[in-house]
Each structure stands twice: as structure tokens, then as C-alpha cells.
Amino acid sequence: MDGIVRAWVDGWVVSRGAAPPVEEPWGCTIDVGVEHHVTRHVFGALREETEEADGAAVRKVAGAVTGTGVWLKVFREPGVVGGWLGAGWWVDPEPGYLMTAPLTPAAGGPALPDGYRLRTWSRGGVIRAMVAAPDGSWAARGQIAPTGATAVADQIETSPAHRRRGLGSAVVRTLQRAAAGRGAETGVLAGTPAGRALYESLGWTVAAPLTSAKFMGPGGGADAG
Structure with missing residues (x-):
């Protein structure tokens, strides 16, 4: 392969x-x-x-x-x-698009609108990030699985009610930085047409x-x- x-x-x-x-x-x-x-x-x-x-x-x-x-x-x-x-x-x-990006510990800190809360945690080798809205409801999420030198970002989602506020970017940057901290050097993901622009703005490129x-x-x- x-x-x-x-x-x-x-x-x-x-x-x-x-x-x-x-x-x-x-x-x-x-x-x-x-x-x-x-x-x-x-x-x-x-x-x-x-x-x-x-x-x-x-x-x-x-x-x-x-x-x-x-x-x-x-x-x-x-x-x-x-x-x-x-x-x-x-x-x-x-x-769809198979995309890759270099990962560095200095991927940039999350910039969230006032009132939004970002939490990260790790379980079973998977790092997860969630953004809660000011009222406590779900706003965005994502996860990444480091497996040595590479890490796969997965299930990046933003609630339709909270889009265009930079939440997706904050989630992806947080996951990239966390995976780099685990030793991963390259990120990989399967993107959709809707997500491609977001990922490309964060340094991801299409491999296939x-x-x-x-x-x-x-x-x-x-x-x-």
C-alpha cells in the first residue's frame, strides 16, 4: 500500500x-x-x-x-x-480528498469567541477536542489518533448554528498541536468538499x-x- x-x-x-x-x-x-x-x-x-x-x-x-x-x-x-x-x-x-499537513507543537493557540469553552482529553490513544457554546450546548468537536510519526484527524464537525466563527479552525489547530506533542510529524485526514477550504487555510494539501x-x-x- x-x-x-x-x-x-x-x-x-x-x-x-x-x-x-x-x-x-x-x-x-x-x-x-x-x-x-x-x-x-x-x-x-x-x-x-x-x-x-x-x-x-x-x-x-x-x-x-x-x-x-x-x-x-x-x-x-x-x-x-x-x-x-x-x-x-x-x-x-x-x-473526497486524502489530505496531509506537517505537524508542529507551535500550531497556534485556539481563538474562540467570547463565551465559548474548549476542552481536550485523551482516551484509548485518541485525543479529543470539544467546544461548548455559551449556553453549554455542543458547538464543535474533533479527534486525532497519533500512530507514531503520523496522526489521523477524524470526525471534525461544527454545529450548523455555530459555523463561521472560527470554531473548526480552533479544533483542528488544537488537535494538530496535541498530536505533535505526542511525536507525530505528519497529519492525515479524509476531507469533504465543504471541509477542504478550512483545511487548506491551515496548511493541509491534497494528496489524492x-x-x-x-x-x-x-x-x-x-x-x-
Whole structure:
């Protein structure tokens, strides 16, 4: 597997408490154990010159899937991946992004609006950050899983009622700084189009496109998402 993909897999497994990844010739398989996310297959190549071989691998793996709740993660554009899949697969039309950033202990302190409160804690190898609103309600959150030289940021969210106030930036900076303090040198995350601008403003760069596909079963497919 490509090194940055392996780093993402290792950190994501720790972050989500999933089963250890099982290595495959084309990438790895992870058992997650949730009804709508039973298992995920992550394909390990990032290079465009491997596209033909990647397509053959995706078709083979997807063709063997018979149970619902199985996901594929492929480092190609949605339009390309959709052409490799048969009936019953829903392909997220929004492209995701595998992103990386250098981590330093001096990532910048959180700047929160008056009345907001930031708390961090660590449990099970995962560092978590939460921002509470002035009335005590949830405003933003995120977590990061250091696994040696790399750390995977995950589940970065801001409440719709509290967006555009710098809360997401404060959470990401806090997590970056905490992971660097644990010895991590490179951050990795899977971003959405909505989150990409935030991450790029904080020094993250896109390493590859990332497409998500889910098996919906007979009658599922493009309109099932």
C-alpha cells in the first residue's frame, strides 16, 4: 500500500475502534461492526499509472460483495469509480480528498469567541477536542489518533448554528498541536468538499481524490444515497 494510505488506515482504525486491518494484494479490509458500515475495503494505490490495474481490482472485490453495509474507499474520482461498479452500488457524487499537513507543537493557540469553552482529553490513544457554546450546548468537536510519526484527524464537525466563527479552525489547530506533542510529524485526514477550504487555510494539501461507495443490495444504487 502507498505509505500515506497505510498511515490513514492505521490512524482511522484507532480513531474508530475498528478491527485491525487485514492486508490484501490490492490494499486492506477493515471490519467496523456497525449496521450500515459493516466492513470497508480500502484500495492502496494513489498513482494514476495504476488506474487500469486498480479498476480490475475494484471490479473483482465489488463483484464478490453480497451483503449490504460494505464500503469501498478508492483513490480516484467518483466518475471513474462509478464506471467500475455494477448494480446495487451507491457512489458518493461528491469527491473526497486524502489530505496531509506537517505537524508542529507551535500550531497556534485556539481563538474562540467570547463565551465559548474548549476542552481536550485523551482516551484509548485518541485525543479529543470539544467546544461548548455559551449556553453549554455542543458547538464543535474533533479527534486525532497519533500512530507514531503520523496522526489521523477524524470526525471534525461544527454545529450548523455555530459555523463561521472560527470554531473548526480552533479544533483542528488544537488537535494538530496535541498530536505533535505526542511525536507525530505528519497529519492525515479524509476531507469533504465543504471541509477542504478550512483545511487548506491551515496548511493541509491534497494528496489524492477519495471516492466512497456503499453496497445497497438489490434495488440499490445511484439513487439510494
